[in-house]
Amino acid sequence: MVDCSNVHINGVKINFRNNGSNNDGLDIDGCEDVLIENCDINTGDDAICLKSSLNPCKNFVVRNCVVTSHTSPLKFGTSSSGGFINIKVENCYFYDCPMGAIKLQIVDGGTMENIEISRIKIVNGGSPIFIRLGNRGRIYTSNTYTGTNKINGEKPEGATVGSIKNICIRDVVAEVCYADREQDKKATYKNVHYKSKERTGREKAQAGSIMITGIPGHYIENVTLENISISYPGGGTEADASITDVPEDVARYPEQFFFGVLPSWGAYIRHVKNIQFKNVTMTTRTPEKRKKIVLDDVVGFMNE
Numbered sequence: 001m002v003d004c005s006n007v008h009i010n011g012v013k014i015n016f017r018n019n020g021s022n023n024d025g026l027d028i029d030g031c032e033d034v035l036i037e038n039c040d041i042n043t044g045d046d047a048i049c050l051k052s053s054l055n056p057c058k059n060f061v062v063r064n065c066v067v068t069s070h071t072s073p074l075k076f077g078t079s080s081s082g083g084f085i086n087i088k089v090e091n092c093y094f095y096d097c098p099m100g101a102i103k104l105q106i107v108d109g110g111t112m113e114n115i116e117i118s119r120i121k122i123v124n125g126g127s128p129i130f131i132r133l134g135n136r137g138r139i140y141t142s143n144t145y146t147g148t149n150k151i152n153g154e155k156p157e158g159a160t161v162g163s164i165k166n167i168c169i170r171d172v173v174a175e176v177c178y179a180d181r182e183q184d185k186k187a188t189y190k191n192v193h194y195k196s197k198e199r200t201g202r203e204k205a206q207a208g209s210i211m212i213t214g215i216p217g218h219y220i221e222n223v224t225l226e227n228i229s230i231s232y233p234g235g236g237t238e239a240d241a242s243i244t245d246v247p248e249d250v251a252r253y254p255e256q257f258f259f260g261v262l263p264s265w266g267a268y269i270r271h272v273k274n275i276q277f278k279n280v281t282m283t284t285r286t287p288e289k290r291k292k293i294v295l296d297d298v299v300g301f302m303n304e
Contacts, residue, residue: 001027003055007034014041017070025069030055030082039065046075052082052110053140062089068096076112077105077132078254080162081140084112095123098179099206100130104167105254107134109159113166122174126206128230129172130256131223133164133214133271137251156251161218170226178207178233199235205257207233209264214271215250219299226278234284236265241290246270264294274300 001007009026016023025041028034029051041047047069050057057076067073073094076084083106094101101122106112122128137156178199209232214220243263252258262268266282269275275298282292295301 001031002029004031005033007031009034009036009039011038012041013039014043017042017044017068024049025067027051028057029053029079030057032056032058034060036060036062037064039067041065041067041069041073044070046071047073048075050076050084050087051079052084053079054082056082056085056110057087058085060087062087063091065092067092067094070097071099072103073097073101075103075105077103078107078136079138079140080106080108080110080112081138081159083110083162084115086114087116089117089120091119093121093123094125097122097125100127100256101125101174102129102169103256104131104164105134106162106164107132107136107254108138108140109162111162112164115167117169118171120172122172124177125174126176126179127208127211127256128174128176129169129210129212129225131164131167131212131220132254133162133218133220134252134254135161135215135218135250136253137161154251161215163218163221164214165221167222168224168226169228170224172228172230174228174230176207176230176232178203201261202257204235204240204261205259208256208262210267211256211259211262212267212269212272212275215248216271216297219271219273221273223272223275224278225276225280228277228280230266230282232265232282232284232288234265234286234288236288236290238289246296262294263290264292265290266292268294269298269301270296272298275302277303279304
């Protein structure tokens with residue numbers, strides 16, 4: 001749906017996981033006053049995806065949905081020039097999502113603010129929370145264009161850097177797991193070959209920590225994570241713990257695993273102002289050599 005208002009999507013079932021390489025569930029672009037509820041969605045690519053090619057996504061409620069996706073059950077972006085304002089997501093169940101669960105992204109300008117995500121359960125997922133302020137800088141002349149041929153772009157494309165602020169994520173229980181190798185082999189759009197039982201760098205990166213990152217000179221601001229319980233698989237090595245060069249990838253298409261294995265198993269936070277962890281519990285199921293939390297260029301971190 002593009003540039004719509006007063007939208008109610010209720011009780012829709014979508015089963016579309018292995019039918020192609022870009023099989024999203026619901027793409028809502030530049031709409032306002034939207035209610036999505038009681039949906040059952042199974043997709044290969046993004047399941048519930050808010051886009052903002054030209055106009056903002058504004059005044060949304062997403063609730064009571066059961067969602068599984070190879071890529072992400074819930075995503076804002078990548079198209080972001082109009083922004084995402086006043087969005088609530090609550091009481092949803094996300095499962096079998098090996099490339100991550102919650103992805104909030106501003107990379108083409110625009111403002112993301114006043115986002116509330118609560119009462120979410122994540123089972124058998126990849127990285128649980130990925131918040132990214134980047135500078136791909138795409139200038140849109142029409143809606144919903146993604147330009148995947150520029151997925152590895154190295155330079156911003158001209159739009160000004162946007163902003164992310166006032167994000168609250170609370171009451172989340174998550175089980176982070178490594179991807180199912182057999183499922184990866186079955187997916188028609190993957191070309192993954194496993195030669196050993198040892199986990200690959202990509203597998204480790206997909207089952208990574210919380211990642212919240214802006215870019216140099218542009219901070220994500222005012223983020224609260226509250227009443228969060230996350231179980232990670234563990235298994236980080238001494239070599240993983242010694243990683244110091246996490247790429248900025250300012251203009252690159254934003255997938256968390258593109259940053260590689262992170263030096264933290266719980267949370268990696270960079271270029272952020274005013275972030276609070278309130279009653280955030282993070283554990284590992286097997287031994288870990290990495291740090292629990294790594295902060296880089298963070299102003300005002302509170303861990304209660």
